[in-house]
Structures are given as structure tokens and as C-alpha cells.
Amino acid sequence: MSPQTEIPDLVCPPGTDLLQVLWCPFHHEDDSGTEVYWRRAADVEQALFEPPEPPLVVDEEFVPYPCVLNPERITEFPPSHLIPENLAARIREWERERHMDYDDDLSIPPGWKVGGWEPVWTFGDPIPLCCEQCGADVEPLLMLEGGDSTHSWRAVEDNAELGEVPGPESHPGVRIGRDYTLQIYCCSRDRTHPRVTAMR
Template sequence: MDGINPAQSPADLRLERRIFAASHGRDMTPEERETLERIRPPRTYPVRLAVQSYDGPIAMLPVAQLYVRDVPDLSPPEGKDLLQVLWCPFDHPIMPRTLLFWRSAAAVTDILDTPPEPPAVQFNGYLPEPCVLEPEQITEYPDHLELSEELREQLKQWSVPQAAEEDMDPDTYYDCVLSNAPGWKVGGWPAWNSTDPSPRPCSECGTGMEVLMTVATFEEGDDAGNSWSPHPHPGAGPYPGHRGYNATGVQIGSGYRQHLFVCPAEPEHPHIELMT
């Protein structure tokens, strides 16, 4: 645990978010400022943190719970129809450390009214806000870096008139508007924004890994126009009229996406995490 991202309780992080949301567009009250100072007291240097030790296991944070009946593209192991995605509440290099659990919904009978929570979360962006799942099926295409040079040039030429109409660069029009949908998604194609494509063989059997799920900081891209806008919902997001750009409260790195790759031959083989 470090002085850059000192851990906070989930309750304090949620209270901090509520204060920022309630004070949007106005000055904070003295009580709000006092509460925020209690949650994040002014730092003194050098930073010295007293880290409390905990006995026993620490609960992981729930990230997503997906049923095959809602998301038929999941392709679960035989006999499973439920995917639960969890991640560690403490910071790991670059991005959160995830765990995948494939389960049979019918076998889950002892359901807790209140899921367990970790005593502390090291980074605000690791604590997801509860959201209702409303799947929307779309069609997308590979990033231009996964295409041949010939096809890239054809796409560039095809994009010239459309890009001109939307005042966009034809070199980036395909990736921004036609290729990869922003936001959280199951399946589809990864977007290669910060690294180049590379082989991703399964560590158990060597089969090429495929994208299972993408966890994104933002639901919409500023450079995508209205091409990938999700259905708007009143009050979505932390601020009134926010339209859900960051309704989950999750932040990957400095605002990136975390792709989870699984083995298509055996989804329960170890998965791969990749931030782009």
C-alpha cells in the first residue's frame, strides 16, 4: 500500500462520490468540505502510512454478473450459464487483477442479501457503481492494425467522403466510427490504442485466445461522434444529464480499457488481461 493511493473504505468512497455529485454546479458546503477532508486528510511529507493488518481472506470486488440468457455470445463451459467477474481491491501494476467464475445459476441457492466487501479499496476507480444490465447487440470489425495493408488503403479511400461530412480525419475514421465500439462489451474485437496486436496463445493448450469481455473507463468516445452512442437514460452517470459516459465509476489506468482474453477451446483455462 503506498502514499499515492492510500486505501479507503468502500463506504467512504461512495460518500465521497455522493458529495461530488450533489455539489456539481455549486460550491461545497462547509460540512461537505469537512467530510472530504476527513476522508482524504491533507498529506504531510515524507508520506508515512500506518497500514492495518487484516486476519483471514479479503473479499474481492464484484465487477460483472452475466447470464447466457441475456448475453448469448458468452460461450460458457458445458453446463454453465453464469459468469461472475471479480477483481482485487488493491492496486496491481497497470490494471486490476481479475478472477473469472463460470457457474450454473441453478446451483446457486444460498444467495446472500448483502455481498461481502473488502475493508478497504486502494483506488476509487476500482469500486464499481451498481448498474442494471441492458444488453444491446451490435456488429463491429477488427482494428485497422489487424487488417492487410491493401484493405487499410481501401478503407481509407472509402472513408474520405464520410469523414469529410463529419469533419474527421479519413485516416482514423474507420477505427473511430466503424471498427471498435467503446464501452463495456462482451466479445467483439480489441482496440489497439496503446500497443500493437500480438499472438495470445493459451498457456495450457496453445489455442489462440479471444476477447471475452472489455471493461472500459468510458461508455462513449469523444472522437466517435454519435456512431456508438448507447441508448440514453435519464440520470445515468454521476452527474445530472451525464448520459452515462462513466456511469460505472470504473477507471482503468488513465482512462483506458481492460480486455479479458479466454481460451475458446476451454474457457476455464487461465485468462489473459490486457490494457489498451
């Protein structure tokens, strides 16, 4: 994906303008099976419009559906575990009155995204993450949600009110672990440092 055209808010390391994410179609216990590369679009001599099929796949759900990139800018709010306690208490009261869930319905949108806030940890307590190379804080780069989303968030092009029914092409359809969410982080000091991943 070329941030200058498709993802204007994505900050690239100096001298790069292209983010390439490689995906392995196998189950990985301790790692996400992803690799992230920063490149220059001018160095790409020939783009592949039909990516080659992997020679071996353990499960077809590990292979993304071909889909169209339709980025949509949205405003998301910090998850409840990052909000000061006095404000979090007011939000909990608001949730009881409105029968809504702040984290699921208003805070972190589901699906695949660039940047934003980190999602709520769905199992266990949050784990402090830092750059393994320099020890600096990390910031969210990509969020990849496995399975189909049934939350209140919905992209404009998938909006049923417009008479459109989302098909397989509207979602990558990838199973991540046991339908987890994969978060890919980058170093806040140097985005070329090795990425950090977390499963939620």
C-alpha cells in the first residue's frame, strides 16, 4: 500500500513511501507469521495484479481473500483501560443507562486498520510492550482482526442502508489464531526497528 495515495496519515521512515506486509499461510504459536517492510514505490519495477498462490496451505482460512482497499478516515476514542478513572466511572454509568458497550460500540472499531489506539486486551491483563532493539515505547501500526465483524461499526461501502450486501470481497476473511486480533506495533523512535506483535 502506498501511504501517499491510499493511507495519507501513515508515517513512513525517511526515504520510504510504501509499506509491504507479508503473510504466512500457516499457524504460528509464538509469532504472527507476518513480516513488515518499508520500501520506495519507485523501486517497484512491476506490480503483480494477481499475487501468486502459496504452494502449500495448512488451512484456506489462513489465506486472505482478494479485496479492494477502500480506506476510510474515522475518529476513535481511547479504550477504557487508558482513560482516567473519574472519566471511566462516568462512562460506565452512561453504558448502564444506554445499554451500550463503550469499548465495542464507540471506542475501537473492528476490522483492519492503520494507526489509532490499541484494542482492549480480550484475555488477560495488558502486557507492557517496548521496542526489543532500543527499549523505546511502541505505537500501533496495523490491527488485523480475524473472522467477520458484527459490531456497530461499518464501513460506508458496506452499509446495508445503501442497499449493499457485503460479500467476501468486503473483508479479507482471514482466521488469525483462534479468531483473535493481531496488533502490529512499530518503534516510536525508529520505524525501521523490528516490529512487535501482540495477539488479543
